[in-house]
Amino acid sequence: xxxxxxxxxxxxxxxxxxxxxxxxxxxxxxxxxxxxxxxxxxxxxxxxxxxxxxxxxxxxxxxxxxxxxxxxxxxxxxxxxxxxxxxxxxxxxxxxxxxxxxxxxxxxxxxxxxxxxxxxxxxxxxxxxxxxxxxxxxxxxxxxxxxxxxxxxxxxxxxxxxxxxxxxxxxxxxxxxxxxxxxxxxxxxx
Amino acid sequence: xxxxxxxxxxxxxxxxxxxxxxxxxxxxxxxxxxxxxxxxxxxxxxxxxxxxxxxxxxxxxxxxxxxxxxxxxxxxxxxxxxxxxxxxxxxxxxxxxxxxxxxxxxxxxxxxxxxxxxxxxxxxxxxxxxxxxxxxxxxxxxxxxxxxxxxxxxxxxxxxxxxxxxxxxxxxxxxxxxxxxxxxxxxxxxxxx
Numbered sequence: 001x002x003x004x005x006x007x008x009x010x011x012x013x014x015x016x017x018x019x020x021x022x023x024x025x026x027x028x029x030x031x032x033x034x035x036x037x038x039x040x041x042x043x044x045x046x047x048x049x050x051x052x053x054x055x056x057x058x059x060x061x062x063x064x065x066x067x068x069x070x071x072x073x074x075x076x077x078x079x080x081x082x083x084x085x086x087x088x089x090x091x092x093x094x095x096x097x098x099x100x101x102x103x104x105x106x107x108x109x110x111x112x113x114x115x116x117x118x119x120x121x122x123x124x125x126x127x128x129x130x131x132x133x134x135x136x137x138x139x140x141x142x143x144x145x146x147x148x149x150x151x152x153x154x155x156x157x158x159x160x161x162x163x164x165x166x167x168x169x170x171x172x173x174x175x176x177x178x179x180x181x182x183x184x185x186x187x188x189x190x
Numbered sequence: 191x192x193x194x195x196x197x198x199x200x201x202x203x204x205x206x207x208x209x210x211x212x213x214x215x216x217x218x219x220x221x222x223x224x225x226x227x228x229x230x231x232x233x234x235x236x237x238x239x240x241x242x243x244x245x246x247x248x249x250x251x252x253x254x255x256x257x258x259x260x261x262x263x264x265x266x267x268x269x270x271x272x273x274x275x276x277x278x279x280x281x282x283x284x285x286x287x288x289x290x291x292x293x294x295x296x297x298x299x300x301x302x303x304x305x306x307x308x309x310x311x312x313x314x315x316x317x318x319x320x321x322x323x324x325x326x327x328x329x330x331x332x333x334x335x336x337x338x339x340x341x342x343x344x345x346x347x348x349x350x351x352x353x354x355x356x357x358x359x360x361x362x363x364x365x366x367x368x369x370x371x372x373x374x375x376x377x378x379x380x381x382x383x
Contacts, residue, residue, distance in 0.1 A: 003284035010288035014259055018296050021255055025248025026303050033243040036236060046233060047226035050250060054222040054366050057254065058215055058359050066207075075202075085202040092207035100215045107223060115227075163258050163358075171247055 017164040024168035028053075028175035035175075038182045041189075044119035045182065047108040048129065052178060055100050056170035060140050063093040064148060064162035071152050072159075078149040090145075094137050101133030102126060124185055131181035132174070139173045140166075218363045225250070225370035232374050235381070241308050241315050242323075242377055246370075248300055249327065252293075253369035254362035257335035260289050261361050264343040265353035286336050290329065297328030319380050327369075327376040334368045335361065 001009070032049065039045050066089050070076035075085055105125040112119040119125065144165055151161045200206070229236075229246065236243045263285050276282075301324035305317050338361045346353040 001281075003280040006281050006284040007288045007291070010259075010263070010285060011291055014288075014292055015295060018252065018255055018292060019299065021251060022248055022296055022299060022303065025251045026244065026300075026307070028247040029244035029304075030307070032246060033240045036240065036243055039233060044230070046230040046236075047223065049246075050225040050229055050366060050370060051219055051222045053247065053250070054225075054363055055215065055219060057362060058218055059211075061358065061362075062211060066202075070202075084199060088199060088202050088204040089207065092204040092211070095204070095208050096211055096215060099212065100219065103216055104219055107219060108226060111223060111227065112230075163255065163262075167251055167255060171251055175247065 021164055021167050021171075024171045028171040031175040031179050035179050035182060038186065041186065042120040042124060042128065042182065043117070044108050044112050044125055045128070047112065047119075048104055048125065049178070051104050051108065052101070052129070052132065053170065053174050055097070055104065056136060056140065056174045057166055059093055059097045059100065060144055060166045060170060061162060063089060063141070064144055064158075064166055067145065067148055068158035068162055071148070078152040080145065080149075090141055093141065097137045097140075098130070098133050101129040105129040124189060127188070128178070128181045128185050131184055132177040135177040135180065136170075136174050139177075140169055143169050143173075214359065218359060221363050222366050225367045228370050228374055235374070235378065239315060239377075239381060240311070241304055241320070244307055245300065245304050245324065246373070248303075249324075249331070249373050250366050250369045252296055252300070252328070253331040253335055253365040256289050256293060256332050257339055257361040257365045258358045259292075260285065260336055260339035261343060261353070261357040264339055265346075265357060268343060268347055268353060289336055290332055293328050293332035294325065297324045300324045300328070315381075322380050323373075323377050326380075327373040330372045330376070331365060331369045334372070335365045338364050 035045070067076065067086075070085060070089075071078060076083060105128070106122065109119050109122045109125050144162075147165050148158050148161060152158050232242075267281070298321070301317070301320040304324070305315070305320050308315055308320075339357065342357040342360045342364075343353045346356045
């Protein structure tokens with residue numbers, strides 16, 4: 001394929017996916033805008049937002065990549081079943097996602113203290129991260145696996161599906177559950 | 191089905207996956223924390239112009255998407271033995287051009303989308319301001335994504351690491367940080383915040 005063909009095929013294949021991701025991004029942007037009022041109550045919340053979103057991409061992107069390879073190699077069947085490999089991969093991503101949520105809260109709190117800012121109490125930031133991290137994990141894992149399996153069964157290459165699925169689901173559910181966690185925390189703190 | 195022992199599971203063992211990935215996750219968190227601090231410091235600007243907050247996740251996410259498309263293309267060509275990192279390689283430049291064309295299209299759509307949301311919500315940023323902010327920072331972010339992809343893929347190749355495993359997390363997280371900083375800088379420049 002010549003340079004012109006490369007340009008055209010890249011543009012044509014990637015544009016629809018990017019536009020879907022854009023809609024997901026705009027939705028989570030609206031949620032973020034709605035969350036700005038709570039920032040005064042939980043100083044440090046905004047620090048955690050990009051880190052939280054990026055981590056969703058890292059954890060579930062890795063899970064998706066692994067599942068895609070497993071499907072290609074014939075190690076996994078494209079359905080929810082008690083397969084030791086599948087179970088191990090899912091457990092690992094839950095452990096990673098929940099533990100890194102704790103790290104995000106502690107790190108954000110610690111760095112803000114070092115910079116001489118006044119973050120919300122560590123336990124409140126931790127609570128927000130744990131609630132949102134756990135809720136996001138359950139939806140992301142079921143959604144990602146379900147879409148990958150369905151895509152694979154209908155003849156799509158799971159390698160090309162992982163990135164856009166993770167970005168879009170991660171943006172939408174990550175921000176929604178972050179918002180929900182903030183609301184729950186507001187009620188708990190009173 | 192037969193139960194697999196830990197040896198059979200190999201790289202699929204949950205403990206193994208966590209042990210290899212968790213240090214990387216912590217490192218990436220530390221990098222992206224910088225983006226978080228920038229966003230936190232832009233609190234007042236976001237309060238004044240709520241539409242900027244609407245743009246943030248799409249802006250950042252799109253930079254990461256463009257970076258991972260570029261990285262995936264480069265590492266596939268590397269595996270196939272067709273990338274030489276020769277600056278006269280026309281296919282390399284066709285990919286770069288494709289990334290910028292995608293960026294121009296998507297960031298134009300972002301400006302229009304955010305403007306439409308602003309019409310409904312009733313917060314006023316002018317269409318031209320949104321175009322300048324979205325395309326100005328978007329094209330800069332695309333540039334960062336391209337450079338980061340080339341450097342990370344070439345670096346992995348020279349170090350003998352499979353770029354499939356390393357480039358995408360590195361590129362998306364680096365682009366997250368630069369994306370946030372560039373976006374907020376351009377927004378401040380345009381809005382005089």
